[in-house]
Amino acid sequence: MLSLIFILLFFDSFGERATVIIPNSASWSVKLVKELEILENPNKTITLDSLLEHPDRYPFSKNNLTHDQLRSHYWAKFKMLSISQLEEWTTFSSDFWHNASIYIIDSSQKKTILAIGVLEAKQKNQFLVIPGRIYNVYISFNSQSSVKLEENINLKIKKTLSTLEWNAYTRYLDGIVLGIMFGLALYNLFLFISIKEISYLWYSIYTLSIVIMFVSISLDSPSHLQEIAFPDNAKIPFFIRHLFVNFTWIAYGQFARVYLNTKNQLPVFDKLIVLTMGLDILGFILILNGIITRTIFIHFFIVTICLFCGIILYKRGYKIARFFIVAQLFVVLGLLIVSGYWLQIDFLFFLPQNQLGNYLRTPSTLYVSGALESIFFSFALGSKYNSLQKDIEIVKLEKEREKQILLKSQNELLELEVKARTEELTKSLDILKNTQAQLIQSEKMASLGQLTAGIAHEIQNPLNFINNFSSINKDVLAEIKEDTSLNLTLKEEIKPFIDQVIKNSVIINNHGNRIDSIVKGMLLHSRSGSSKKELTDINSTCEETINLAFHAFKAKSKSLSTTYELKPDPGIPRISIVKEDLNRVLLNIINNAFYACAERNLIAITHRNSELLRSEITKSSLEVYHEELILPKEYQPNVIISTRMIPGFIEIRILDNGSGIPLPIREKIFQPFFTTKPAGLGTGLGLSLAYDIVTKGFGGKLEVRCDEGNYTEFILSIPKI
Amino acid sequence: MKRKILVVDDEKDYESLINQALGVKKYFREYKFIYSLTGNSAISMLKDYDDIDIAMLDINMPDMDGLSLLKYIKSNYPNIQVIMVSAYNDNANILLAMNAGAIDFVAKPIDIKNLENTLKKTINHSENIKLNIPYDQESPL
Numbered sequence: 111m112l113s114l115i116f117i118l119l120f121f122d123s124f125g126e127r128a129t130v131i132i133p134n135s136a137s138w139s140v141k142l143v144k145e146l147e148i149l150e151n152p153n154k155t156i157t158l159d160s161l162l163e164h165p166d167r168y169p170f171s172k173n174n175l176t177h178d179q180l181r182s183h184y185w186a187k188f189k190m191l192s193i194s195q196l197e198e199w200t201t202f203s204s205d206f207w208h209n210a211s212i213y214i215i216d217s218s219q220k221k222t223i224l225a226i227g228v229l230e231a232k233q234k235n236q237f238l239v240i241p242g243r244i245y246n247v248y249i250s251f252n253s254q255s256s257v258k259l260e261e262n263i264n265l266k267i268k269k270t271l272s273t274l275e276w277n278a279y280t281r282y283l284d285g286i287v288l289g290i291m292f293g294l295a296l297y298n299l300f301l302f303i304s305i306k307e308i309s310y311l312w313y314s315i316y317t318l319s320i321v322i323m324f325v326s327i328s329l330d331s332p333s334h335l336q337e338i339a340f341p342d343n344a345k346i347p348f349f350i351r352h353l354f355v356n357f358t359w360i361a362y363g364q365f366a367r368v369y370l371n372t373k374n375q376l377p378v379f380d381k382l383i384v385l386t387m388g389l390d391i392l393g394f395i396l397i398l399n400g401i402i403t404r405t406i407f408i409h410f411f412i413v414t415i416c417l418f419c420g421i422i423l424y425k426r427g428y429k430i431a432r433f434f435i436v437a438q439l440f441v442v443l444g445l446l447i448v449s450g451y452w453l454q455i456d457f458l459f460f461l462p463q464n465q466l467g468n469y470l471r472t473p474s475t476l477y478v479s480g481a482l483e484s485i486f487f488s489f490a491l492g493s494k495y496n497s498l499q500k501d502i503e504i505v506k507l508e509k510e511r512e513k514q515i516l517l518k519s520q521n522e523l524l525e526l527e528v529k530a531r532t533e534e535l536t537k538s539l540d541i542l543k544n545t546q547a548q549l550i551q552s553e554k555m556a557s558l559g560q561l562t563a564g565i566a567h568e569i570q571n572p573l574n575f576i577n578n579f580s581s582i583n584k585d586v587l588a589e590i591k592e593d594t595s596l597n598l599t600l601k602e603e604i605k606p607f608i609d610q611v612i613k614n615s616v617i618i619n620n621h622g623n624r625i626d627s628i629v630k631g632m633l634l635h636s637r638s639g640s641s642k643k644e645l646t647d648i649n650s651t652c653e654e655t656i657n658l659a660f661h662a663f664k665a666k667s668k669s670l671s672t673t674y675e676l677k678p679d680p681g682i683p684r685i686s687i688v689k690e691d692l693n694r695v696l697l698n699i700i701n702n703a704f705y706a707c708a709e710r711n712l713i714a715i716t717h718r719n720s721e722l723l724r725s726e727i728t729k730s731s732l733e734v735y736h737e738e739l740i741l742p743k744e745y746q747p748n749v750i751i752s753t754r755m756i757p758g759f760i761e762i763r764i765l766d767n768g769s770g771i772p773l774p775i776r777e778k779i780f781q782p783f784f785t786t787k788p789a790g791l792g793t794g795l796g797l798s799l800a801y802d803i804v805t806k807g808f809g810g811k812l813e814v815r816c817d818e819g820n821y822t823e824f825i826l827s828i829p830k831i
Numbered sequence: 832m833k834r835k836i837l838v839v840d841d842e843k844d845y846e847s848l849i850n851q852a853l854g855v856k857k858y859f860r861e862y863k864f865i866y867s868l869t870g871n872s873a874i875s876m877l878k879d880y881d882d883i884d885i886a887m888l889d890i891n892m893p894d895m896d897g898l899s900l901l902k903y904i905k906s907n908y909p910n911i912q913v914i915m916v917s918a919y920n921d922n923a924n925i926l927l928a929m930n931a932g933a934i935d936f937v938a939k940p941i942d943i944k945n946l947e948n949t950l951k952k953t954i955n956h957s958e959n960i961k962l963n964i965p966y967d968q969e970s971p972l
Contacts, residue, residue: 567918568918570938570939570940571940573940574842574848574918574939574940575842575848575940576940577940578852578941579844579848579851586851626940633921
């Protein structure tokens with residue numbers, strides 16, 4: 111069909127004037143370039159009337175104006191004939207003329223004036239063509255555009271519905287498409303708000319920008335924006351249109367960058383996209399200055415680059431790029447169709463020539479492709495949203511797992527800590543128990559001490575009588591025995607009885623004295639510390655005491671050649687203690703040490719001499735434990751007393767190589783009245799007194815280390831203060 | 832009339848002991864031991880008799896303790912020499928007694944020999960005071 115028209119035009123062009131034939135078809139359009147005859151109209155001096163009156167005075171020439179000539183006003187003219195069978199609406203439009211007036215004069219000289227142009231506020235571009243009539247069409251125009259010359263002077267004519275019908279139809283479709291896109295813009299905005307993924311924001315901006323672009327684009331009729339918001343001003347919609355045409359693709363480029371992460375994955379292409387975005391801005395400025403009229407090539411470029419990036423990334427295994435590619439294909443298709451529209455190529459030739467088909471053939475197809483792209487992409491983004499959600503959930507799960515692992519390890523740690531703490535607690539509990547036991551023990555000792563003191567004092571009263579009366583009895587009986595005045599025979603008879611009673615009195619007296627010594631020992635225990643503390647030289651005290659004890663011991667057991675050693679630490683400072691107390695403690699321990707030596711010697715002898723001397727120590731429980739012991743042949747009894755400093759304390763050690771302390775009685779040695787010595791030899795108060803003095807008086811410690819049969823060592827620790 | 836030695840002790844057998852142990856001795860023929868079981872009765876006895884030279888006091892007694900009695904005697908009858916006889920023979924008590932004016936302190940159980948010597952010394956001292964002989968010129972026993 112088009113070719114036919116071209117042929118017609120071609121043949122017709124040989125004639126005096128080109129005639130545009132409007133064919134008998136539902137859909138038709140033509141773009142007039144060469145067909146137009148041009149006449150320069152400097153300063154708009156030539157009116158239509160003068161043109162009509164003096165056709166010879168104003169000769170029109172072919173449309174071959176040069177670039178430089180296109181700076182003033184012109185007249186263009188052509189003839190138009192419809193061979194259609196119906197009266198049809200024909201729409202005139204030009205993409206480049208800013209303002210143009212079209213005068214259509216029919217054969218009856220009836221004049222119709224139309225107004226078209228991109229900067230024409232009140233467009234009137236439709237004319238009802240009656241078949242068979244020839245119309246002379248005159249066009250008065252001017253253009254500031256400096257794009258390609260032939261392109262500059264063109265006029266599009268096409269069959270359309272009447273403005274009202276067509277507008278209703280396009281509005282209907284535009285409304286649907288724009289509504290869908292606006293909804294999608296909001297949808298993506300929602301996704302952005304919901305998961306804070308920046309690509310959704312850019313896509314939302316992009317979609318919104320498309321919507322604004324569409325409402326501001328005017329094709330054959332005024333744009334929706336102009337119609338609704340600026341009916342009297344074409345410049346603002348013009349500005350908005352181009353602003354958003356360019357901004358849409360900037361937003362698109364930015365979205366592609368974010369969505370495909372080109373910055374990291376394809377840095378070179380990323381820079382190229384940024385550059386193209388810059389070109390878009392430049393294009394916008396150029397359009398505003400009238401230097402260029404279209405930036406569609408830049409858009410093509412940016413879409414192509416992004417599509418290319420998508421393909422590369424998809425090949426690299428970036429799965430979400432797949433959606434991007436498919437969605438972009440819609441855009442490319444839309445741009446292709448629009449390009450075809452501008453280039454008079456019908457890529458949609460397979461579609462019927464009905465309203466929808468025509469709608470899709472116009473740049474409105476971009477609306478549709480854009481909407482389809484948006485729908486598709488929104489689904490793609492939705493799937494990305496899902497995958498992101500999944501990712502988030504996976505991350506969450508991962509975190510949960512990490513948390514659990516952490517929790518587990520912390521639990522283990524905690525358990526270990528609890529275990530350690532429990533051990534510590536058990537330990538400290540043990541210590542506490544021990545301390546408690548000691549406390550109870552010392553408390554017992556203390557109360558025992560008080561009791562002892564009370565008892566001791568009170569015992570002394572009756573003891574007084576026992577001792578003294580037994581003594582008096584003895585004296586009285588002795589007197590009777592001596593009394594010469596008595597009957598001799600009687601005296602002889604009772605003498606044995608008197609002797610018996612005297613003997614008994616002596617025994618009573620002895621035991622009374624024994625009680626006395628026990629009581630005195632007990633009283634020493636409970637003696638209130640009235641003695642004053644004085645600075646005491648520990649070493650010299652030790653020396654004095656061991657000397658004293660040694661000589662006393664030697665006097666008692668002359669046969670045993672016992673030795674002693676003194677190992678003092680000369681660095682020991684004098685400390686403030688009750689010296690008599692220390693003396694008493696040392697004396698008790700040292701006496702025991704010598705006694706142990708003697709005992710060991712005795713055991714050794716007993717061992718050798720069998721039963722001979724056993725009777726002497728039958729009362730000693732030690733004997734039982736010592737029978738099995740193997741003793742060195744030559745036993746040299748020795749007592750070593752040594753002093754030294756330890757942190758916070760002064761330590762006195764009294765070591766003897768005597769018989770040692772049997773294990774079962776080791777705990778009892780500090781108890782009052784506990785003794786292993788035969789009755790009469792010890793009161794069992796020596797060590798308990800020493801213990802009391804050291805722990806309560808000095809605030810120190812008295813410990814014993816012992817290897818039964820080999821040695822005993824008493825360790826006396828006195829605080830330095 | 833025999834001079835008197837006042838013995839204050841809550842033990843009943845004390846009288847018997849002192850009589851048997853000391854009363855029979857020649858040295859004490861000039862003296863009569865009089866006994867009181869409580870501090871209060873001792874005070875009334877001090878009022879009844881004006882010829883008490885020496886008092887032997889126990890410390891631990893039911894109604895009035897020996898130290899209070901000692902103080903009472905020393906403030907009312909300064910010429911009576913007091914010997915404390917007690918089982919509570921710790922330093923603190925001895926110190927208290929001596930500071931309150933006791934001439935000596937004898938520990939229980941009583942060593943009869945020791946008590947005898949103490950009594951002799953005290954009697955001597957008491958006699959010397961009566962004769963106004965200064966303490967440092969007293970003849971030793």
